[in-house]
Amino acid sequence: MVMYETVKASINLHAILRNMEDLCQLDDASAEAIGDRHVAIRFSVPGIDRLVLAFQDRSCQAARGDGMTHNMNLRFSSPEHLNLMVEGEKNPLPTKGFRYITFLKDTFTFLAGQLESYLKPDRERIADDFDFLKKSTILTAYAALYAVPEIARYDEMGQKVARKIEDGIINITVGEEFGLHLIAEKGRLHTAKGRSTKARAEMMFDSFETAFGLLNGDLDSYTCIGMGYLAVRGRIPMIDNFNRLLGMVPRYLS
Amino acid sequence: MQRNQYPKSRELFERAVKVIPAGIPGHLGPANGCFIPVSAYPFFCERAKGAYFWDVDGNRFIDYMCAYGPNILGYNHPEVDAAARAQLAKANCTTVPAPLMIELAELLVDTVDGADWAMFAKNGGDVTNLAMLTARAATGRKKIIKFVGGYHGVLPWMLDVGYPGVLYEDIENIITIPFNNLEIFKHVLADHHGNIAGVISTPYDHQAMNENHLPADGFWSEVRQLCTANGIVLILDDVRCGFRLDVRGSDYHYGFKADLICFCKALANGYNISALCGDEALRPAISSVFATGSYWLSAVPIAAAIRCIEILREIDAPKVMKKIGDLFADGLIKVADEHGFELRVTGERAMPILTFGRDDSNLLLQEWVAEMMMRGIFLANHHNIFMNCAISEEDLEQTFTAAHESFEAVRKNHPDI
Numbered sequence: 001m002v003m004y005e006t007v008k009a010s011i012n013l014h015a016i017l018r019n020m021e022d023l024c025q026l027d028d029a030s031a032e033a034i035g036d037r038h039v040a041i042r043f044s045v046p047g048i049d050r051l052v053l054a055f056q057d058r059s060c061q062a063a064r065g066d067g068m069t070h071n072m073n074l075r076f077s078s079p080e081h082l083n084l085m086v087e088g089e090k091n092p093l094p095t096k097g098f099r100y101i102t103f104l105k106d107t108f109t110f111l112a113g114q115l116e117s118y119l120k121p122d123r124e125r126i127a128d129d130f131d132f133l134k135k136s137t138i139l140t141a142y143a144a145l146y147a148v149p150e151i152a153r154y155d156e157m158g159q160k161v162a163r164k165i166e167d168g169i170i171n172i173t174v175g176e177e178f179g180l181h182l183i184a185e186k187g188r189l190h191t192a193k194g195r196s197t198k199a200r201a202e203m204m205f206d207s208f209e210t211a212f213g214l215l216n217g218d219l220d221s222y223t224c225i226g227m228g229y230l231a232v233r234g235r236i237p238m239i240d241n242f243n244r245l246l247g248m249v250p251r252y253l254s
Numbered sequence: 255m256q257r258n259q260y261p262k263s264r265e266l267f268e269r270a271v272k273v274i275p276a277g278i279p280g281h282l283g284p285a286n287g288c289f290i291p292v293s294a295y296p297f298f299c300e301r302a303k304g305a306y307f308w309d310v311d312g313n314r315f316i317d318y319m320c321a322y323g324p325n326i327l328g329y330n331h332p333e334v335d336a337a338a339r340a341q342l343a344k345a346n347c348t349t350v351p352a353p354l355m356i357e358l359a360e361l362l363v364d365t366v367d368g369a370d371w372a373m374f375a376k377n378g379g380d381v382t383n384l385a386m387l388t389a390r391a392a393t394g395r396k397k398i399i400k401f402v403g404g405y406h407g408v409l410p411w412m413l414d415v416g417y418p419g420v421l422y423e424d425i426e427n428i429i430t431i432p433f434n435n436l437e438i439f440k441h442v443l444a445d446h447h448g449n450i451a452g453v454i455s456t457p458y459d460h461q462a463m464n465e466n467h468l469p470a471d472g473f474w475s476e477v478r479q480l481c482t483a484n485g486i487v488l489i490l491d492d493v494r495c496g497f498r499l500d501v502r503g504s505d506y507h508y509g510f511k512a513d514l515i516c517f518c519k520a521l522a523n524g525y526n527i528s529a530l531c532g533d534e535a536l537r538p539a540i541s542s543v544f545a546t547g548s549y550w551l552s553a554v555p556i557a558a559a560i561r562c563i564e565i566l567r568e569i570d571a572p573k574v575m576k577k578i579g580d581l582f583a584d585g586l587i588k589v590a591d592e593h594g595f596e597l598r599v600t601g602e603r604a605m606p607i608l609t610f611g612r613d614d615s616n617l618l619l620q621e622w623v624a625e626m627m628m629r630g631i632f633l634a635n636h637h638n639i640f641m642n643c644a645i646s647e648e649d650l651e652q653t654f655t656a657a658h659e660s661f662e663a664v665r666k667n668h669p670d671i
Contacts, residue, residue: 161416168615200615222276222285226267226292233290234615236636237463244416 006047007154008252009079012086013043013051014064015146016115016253020053021062022142023115026135030114031058039103042070043092045082055107072097072104119143126212137212138178144215145172145180147249148242149189158245163187165241168200170234174211182242189245201234201242217250255659257628258313263297266310281322288636294624302329304644307632315632316649318582320640323494323519323605326575327565328644334523334561341557352553358560362531365563367506368515369531373540375550378493378518379407381530382454384545385514386411388532389452389487392539397446399453399486401433403461406454406491433459434470439477443484452487453477457495457504458601462637463616465609466601474510481513487536493518493528498604498640500572501563503531507572520566525558572604575641578650579603582641585654593661594671595622607638612671618664625660 024030040054052068054061061068073096076082084090094101121136152162165184173179179195205211210229213219221243224230232239267284271277278297281287289295296309305328308314320326327334345352359372366372375381386398398411406412410424429446431438433455443450455477459467481488490512492504497520500507505515513536518528526549532540565571583599583606590597595618596611610618616635623635631653633639 157415157422164414220276222279222283223271225285225289226277226283226297227271228292231291233620234617235463236288236616241416244418247418248416 003154003156004252005079005083007151007158009045009076009082010048010150010154011147011249011252012082013045013048014150015143016086016119017043017051017053018062018064018146019115019119019139019142020055020060020111022139023111023118024055024058024060026138027114027118030111033107033110033114034058034060037103037107039072039097039100039107040068040070041072041074041097041100041104041108043074043076043082045076045079048079055103060111070097072100074104115139130208133212134208137174137208137215140215141172141174141178141180141211143253144246144249145182145191147253148182148245149191151245151248151252152187152189155248158248159187161241161244162189165189165238166200166235168235168238169196169198170238170242171195171199171202171204173202174205174208178208184238199234201236201238202232203239204231204233206230255629255656258294258296258309258311258630260293260296260309260311260313262310267297288620288634290620290635291624294627296627304328304330305642305646305649313630315627315630316645316653317632318639318641318653319632319634319637320642321524322637323498323640324522324524325640325642326497326520326571327523327562328642329524331523331562331565333565334525334558337561338525338554338558341553344553346554347549347552351551352556354553354556354560355551358529358556358563361560361563362517362529365501365567366515366517366531367502368511368513368533369503370534371537371540372529372531374556375528375530375545376526376547377407378491378516378528379409379412380545380547380550381516381518381528382406382412382489382491382493383409384530384540384543385487385489385491385516385532386452386454387543387545388514388530388536388540389489391543392487392536393451393485395449395451396427397429397450398427399429399431399439399442399450401455401459402430403433403459403464404430404454404456404491405462406493434467434473436473436476440480443480443486447484450484450486452489453481454489454491456491456493457499457508460494460601460605460607460638462607464607465598466607466638468602469508474505474508478510487513489514489516491516494638495602495605496520497563497566498572498575499602501566501570521562522555522559523562525555525562527552527555527559529559569643571643574643575604576602578643578645579606579641581647581650582606582645582653585650586657589654589657590661593658593665595661595664601638603641605638605640608633608635618668618671621667622660622664625663626656629656629659631656 034055038056043051052063052070074092075095118136118139126133151158170182181196183190206229267277284292298310299307300310362372363369410420413420490505495504496517505512514532598609599606601607620635623633
């Protein structure tokens, strides 16, 4: 149970909350809500790398570790404490930056709601609004793909699977419009934005509709490959093992 | 050469996905079968004969995958099919088995060097599982050693961490170590002294996706000796190699004797049957294991297996396939070299795997195999291929012609490699 809470907290921190960075780029209402305020919140959870979310000039920048300055610190007594906060059942303990409490209560809560609307999207809106589907897919892809390295780092089975991924880069792309890549090195994984030119393996979705369907469990990858909606090439064992890690994400996010 | 088109295959696949999960599940399907890109591959077969199959669009393929091994004499072999038809006219799946079952067991005991008895099932995984149960029943121990990349079927204990549906508890008694590494093997025996029931292995490292490796000098003799000394059952998974390297068993081919030998693929030239053969000492243990299936003793595949084995012996099939495999490999390496590519052919020549030098992503291989596919040569970019006894010199020449064109096409896309 301890491991489960740790993995879940690291995903909540470095995959879900990290997503604020992209939310503010994609969602005008979120950028508007930040306005010209400058608040850098550090999330401190025992046993997990810290995260700083720096909100400034209608944008957000996420940084792992202690490299970025902050003016507000939120301390959590345990990974479970963070998880309960994300689920709205417990409050964080601010230990620095009390004057930004209003931002936390109002703006941050609004941003979290916006993020949730994309990660748990209204299906009717998805069917009618392609722009919404596209943004939802991008944010869900970031959440899932940034969750994978956390599973590789903290989950016992995830560590074993990750060790089987050969060193190199896996590209994940949607048409020509969107891409990110996973870098594997000696069992450690790292997600980065954009398409790499040095990939050893590639997963290529033909459309945002396909990517949305697969990421949300509406489609299966085997059918999509056969239908030509999803193409794979390169070192297939890298993709197979990556997919096994990806398959573990819902255990922590469902 | 004309390049294949597959409109009917695609149409059928769209129909299939509506009622069959993944359309074509398993290794014959486009996902597990690594159809890269899928547009280059046929999905459905119309008919087959000898070394060829024709897809539903009328494209003919020289099939070097041989249904992943079962086709050993040539598809629809007239004598094997006649034996099967004759038995079908009498009886197939009945409440008590046909006496033919005894004939097949006698034939296997007579053919396979290490066989004192034989039992039958349907798939390779049935008999590898039966072998594992027998090893545990015989020793009263839990742990099984297998080797990296060794494929023994799809039951949970045969799979690995992270496979959907597989629990840690399913695999906690399976120890996986590198093939050909005696030092690690000895360490594992010492660390788990008295707890290892069996060692299961293919005759050589013929794993998918990577170059294959033959057993190092002395590897099998030492493994045999260590298993004997430690009371461990040595299980040979000869499902893929069986009857392609030596009709007497692949352990005989490599100069050792396994305690249990698992056969399937080539046993009946495409009829569904598998067999577990073993040493006399394990007769009480396997007799105690409860293992059965509705179709395990069906008579038609048994009749086919008898005729298939008889022919394999008559024509010395492994020698035939080795010769074809040598011509195939040497010819393709030469063609590749002429186009400036390093084609590597590893494993046994009767069932080699193809890889390229300077291709650590497999992209060149995938591209070249796709070009071959569109010219009617069915190879694999992920798995060893298989020779069969029906491949002619003319087929090989056609293969080399297609290879020339395919290398040329790949070269155009990669002038700098």
